[in-house]
Amino acid sequence: MGADSSKSLYLIEDLDDLESLAAELSASSRIAVDIESDSFYSYHPKICLIQISTDADNFIVDPLAIKDMSPLGPLLRDENIEKVFHAAEYDVQCLKGEYGFEIAHLFDTMAAARLLGSKQLGLAPIIQRYFAVTLSKKLQRADWSRRPLSREHIEYAYRDTHFLLPLRDKLHAELEERDLLQEAKEEFGRLERLEPTERIFDPDGFWRLSGARQLSPQSRAVLKELYLYRERTAAELDRAPFRVLPEALLVRVAHLLPGDRAALEKTSGMTSYLFRNYGRDLLEAVRSGLAHSPIENPPERKAPPQWEHDMFCRYEALRQWRKSKAQARGVEPVVILTTEDLRGLAKAPSQGPDPQAWLCALSERKRRLYGEEIVRLLQLPPAPSKKRKRRRRTGPPAANQ
Numbered sequence: 001m002g003a004d005s006s007k008s009l010y011l012i013e014d015l016d017d018l019e020s021l022a023a024e025l026s027a028s029s030r031i032a033v034d035i036e037s038d039s040f041y042s043y044h045p046k047i048c049l050i051q052i053s054t055d056a057d058n059f060i061v062d063p064l065a066i067k068d069m070s071p072l073g074p075l076l077r078d079e080n081i082e083k084v085f086h087a088a089e090y091d092v093q094c095l096k097g098e099y100g101f102e103i104a105h106l107f108d109t110m111a112a113a114r115l116l117g118s119k120q121l122g123l124a125p126i127i128q129r130y131f132a133v134t135l136s137k138k139l140q141r142a143d144w145s146r147r148p149l150s151r152e153h154i155e156y157a158y159r160d161t162h163f164l165l166p167l168r169d170k171l172h173a174e175l176e177e178r179d180l181l182q183e184a185k186e187e188f189g190r191l192e193r194l195e196p197t198e199r200i201f202d203p204d205g206f207w208r209l210s211g212a213r214q215l216s217p218q219s220r221a222v223l224k225e226l227y228l229y230r231e232r233t234a235a236e237l238d239r240a241p242f243r244v245l246p247e248a249l250l251v252r253v254a255h256l257l258p259g260d261r262a263a264l265e266k267t268s269g270m271t272s273y274l275f276r277n278y279g280r281d282l283l284e285a286v287r288s289g290l291a292h293s294p295i296e297n298p299p300e301r302k303a304p305p306q307w308e309h310d311m312f313c314r315y316e317a318l319r320q321w322r323k324s325k326a327q328a329r330g331v332e333p334v335v336i337l338t339t340e341d342l343r344g345l346a347k348a349p350s351q352g353p354d355p356q357a358w359l360c361a362l363s364e365r366k367r368r369l370y371g372e373e374i375v376r377l378l379q380l381p382p383a384p385s386k387k388r389k390r391r392r393r394t395g396p397p398a399a400n401q
Contacts, residue, residue, distance in 0.1 A: 009058045009158055011149075013065040021052075021059060022071035028054055030082035031075075032164035035091050036157055038145040041243065043234045047098055048144035053161035060157055064147065069099050077102040084168045086110050086123045086160070088191045097196030106188045109164060112171040115180050115187070117332050127163050130170055135159055182365050183335050201231055207298045211251040217296045222289030223254035229285045233278070245278060257286060308350070313382035315346035321377055325370070337366065349378050 012018050025031055032053040039045035050061040050072070063069055076083060076095065085091055088108040095101040110121050118126065124135040139156045175181045206212055206220075206227035215223060227250060234241040249269040258264040264283055265275050307315075319342060326333040337345075341362065348358035355375045359367050 007053070007056060007058050007162065009060070009154070011154065012059055012061045015066055015068055015071075018061060018066055018069075019071045021061070022075050025052070025054065025075055026078070026081070028081055030055075030084060030165060030168075032084040032161040032168075033076075033091065034085065034157075034160040034164075035094055036142075036144040036160075037094060038143055039240075040141055041143045041145065041240055043238050043240060045094075046145070047094055049157055051157050051161045053158070053165060055165055058158045058162055060154060062149070064145065069101075073099065073101050077104050079104045081105060082107055082168075084109065084164045086126075086164060086167075087121075089194060092191055092194050093196045096194070103192050106192050107168050107172070107184075108188055108191055109167050109171055111187045111191065112168075112175055112184055114332065115184055115335055116171065116174055116178070117330075123160065126167065130167055131163060133163070178331070180331065180335060186363050186365070203228060204299050206250075209247045209251055211248075211255070215251070215254055217294030218290065219254045219257065220295040221292040222257060222286050223250060224295060225285040225289035225292070226250045226254055226282065229281060233281070245274065245282075249274070253282060253286065254289070257290070258283065259286075309385045310382045311346050311350060314349065314378055315342055317377050317380065318342045318345055318374070321373065336370070337362075341366075345374060345378065355379070 010021075012021055032051075034051045035047050036049040036051070037045050037047050047063050050063060050069070052059045052061065061069075061072075075081060082105045083103060084107045086108065087110040088103075088106060092103050092106075095103065109126065110123075113121055113126055120126065120129075124137060127133050127135050136156060136159075139153060142153060142156075144153070144157075172181070175184050203224070206223050209223070209227070212220065212223055226245075230241050230245045230250065234244045237244065246269060249267070252267055252269060253264070256263070256267060258267060261275075261279060261283065264270060264279055270279075318337070322333050322336045322342065325336045329335070344361050345358060352358075355378070358378060359371050359374065362371070
């Protein structure tokens with residue numbers, strides 16, 4: 001199938017239609033899936049649209065109208081139906097976190113493009129490359145929780161899945177041609193196993209605001225109160241914190257320490273809307289901060305574990321080996337082993353003498369392809385430690401891939 005524009009487009013807004021759609025899609029061999037959320041606008045993000053495309057049609061499901069998304073659960077966990085996403089990580093975590101859905105038989109076009117060495121991984125440049133079609137980015141930061149949906153929003157949303165199935169076919173063929181299909185399946189399996197991440201508020205996060213460290217200790221105590229007030233208010237209003245009060249304004253108020261409404265109203269960046277809605281509470285937060293003890297220093301953070309010299313040498317040897325292996329295969333280094341794989345392997349000999357145990361975290365294919373070479377590298381004696389003074393080594397940088 002080509003990436004044509006002849007597919008029909010359906011908007012699903014009630015439970016009966018969703019149940020009918022789920023029954024219809026259960027006979028499909030594959031579907032393309034995407035979501036739109038309001039994470040840029042809400043304190044408690046929610047899925048606002050679910051886009052689904054088949055080889056014949058496009059569908060947009062409105063969870064805000066239907067509420068009960070359970071008919072889609074069996075479809076997404078059906079191992080006989082391939083689910084094609086682009087940048088699946090966020091979507092999988094949202095679908096699991098909000099609805100408890102499990103995702104099976106996943107194909108991620110972004111992960112596939114990365115394995116194939118693509119430098120531009122956004123959907124728009126990939127669609128441009130393969131289909132010479134320009135996808136609009138006009139509504140990339142739209143508030144998808146707003147209703148009614150405009151025709152422009154609907155047209156924008158459905159195109160996120162419209163091209164995914166033919167794109168999947170092209171990428172699958174390239175993966176197969178370059179003998180990368182198994183590596184891709186391993187990455188798809190990792191994405192399927194992802195679990196939702198819980199948002200944890202850090203009450204000392206005010207230290208990360210621009211200008212916080214230049215404030216006086218007493219002003220920092222005020223800034224913390226302002227920061228906590230903004231977070232409480234954002235949670236109550238269900239708005240993203242920066243959409244309640246700008247960070248720069250919090251720092252400016254903490255610096256100026258206005259004592260009354262007139263002084264607060266004159267603060268640069270204090271709009272009439274912000275003053276009218278939050279002025280009284282901001283002054284109370286200033287008074288509360290002034291009554292607290294000054295904050296001299298940021299809280300102590302637990303230092304990352306220090307890497308032993310032997311571990312770091314093993315990591316460097318593995319990294320150089322991975323680089324040369326990737327060059328020989330004409331692929332990105334992540335195709336050979338992820339950075340997390342390297343970190344785990346570098347630590348493994350310190351946790352036991354059995355070479356087979358060192359490889360247990362790798363897939364069967366990677367053990368078969370690289371196991372002997374990796375074990376030989378891990379058994380090499382470390383390079384002599386240099387005597388000159390060096391910064392404390394906390395290990396190589398972490399990476400998601």
